Amino acid sequence: MEKIIDKKEPGSPDGQDSKLEELFLNELKELYAAEQHQLRVLPMLKKAVSSQKLSNVLASHxxxxxxxINRLEMIFKLLGSGxxxxxxxxxxxxxxxxxxVIEGTRAGTATRDAGIVVAAQKLEHYEITSYGSLAQHASTLDHDDIAELLELSLLEEKEMDELLTAVAENYINKEASRE
Ligand SMILES: [Fe+2]
Structure with a gap:
């Protein structure tokens, strides 16, 4: 396993990086990749939907x-890691x-929009789980500044999940059931 940070950490009295610290950094790298992936996936989803409300929610996210992504880059810096x-x-x-979902549904249908909401929520739930666990680990490892940054992103992900649910329930799903 690679070394994470050179300086002695409060949670590791012998100066060695704990296994939790290694796990934490590996999870951060996966989350960083997930966010970059989302940067490419969101425009693809936005282009495929027909509901203006859903399009706005995707654009704001x-x-x-x-x-x-900027916050995660700050966190890597705080950890002394690239x-x-x-x-x-x-x-x-x-x-x-x-x-x-896009390949399997017709353009301009509410059914496609309903499927895209499900796909976007699967991404959100992955991120909610990751940010939630990482914020906990950051607190345990006495990285309180990092925990705060992760909590901010966690709140945004939860808010996005709620917005998607609201758009689906109030506008998309009923229309899709009539197609
Ligand atoms: Fe995100």
């Missing part, structure tokens, strides 16, 4: 995503599913 992305099998699978 694109701005959040850029900010979240920003590195490790793409997980999970994120590749979720992205492939989103592409399949």
């Amino acid at each position: 694109l701005d959040d995503t850029r900010m979240q 920003a590195e992305a490790h793409t997980s099998e999970a994120i590749l699978g979720i992205t492939r599913e989103a592409e399949m």
Whole structure:
């Protein structure tokens, strides 16, 4: 396993990086890759939807995503590590599913929009789990400044998830049931 940080950390009295610290950095790299993936997937989804409300929600999360990538880069810096992305099998699978929704539905239908909401929420839930766990680990490892940055992104992801649910329930799903 590679060394994470050179300086002695409060949680590691012998100066060695703890296993949790290694796990934390690896998870950060996967989340960094997930956010970069999302930067490419969101415009693809936005282009494929017909609901203006859904399009707006996806567009606003694109701005959040850029900010979240900046935060992760700040975190790598605080840890004294270079920003590195490790793409997980999970994120590749979720992205492939989103592409399949577009391939498997007709353009201009609410059914396609409903499928795209599901695909976007799968991405959000992946990120909510990752940010939630990493914020906890950061606190445990006494990286309180990092925990705060992760909490900010976690809140944005939760808000996005709620917006998607609201758009689906109030506008898209009923229309899709009539197609
Ligand atoms: Fe995100």
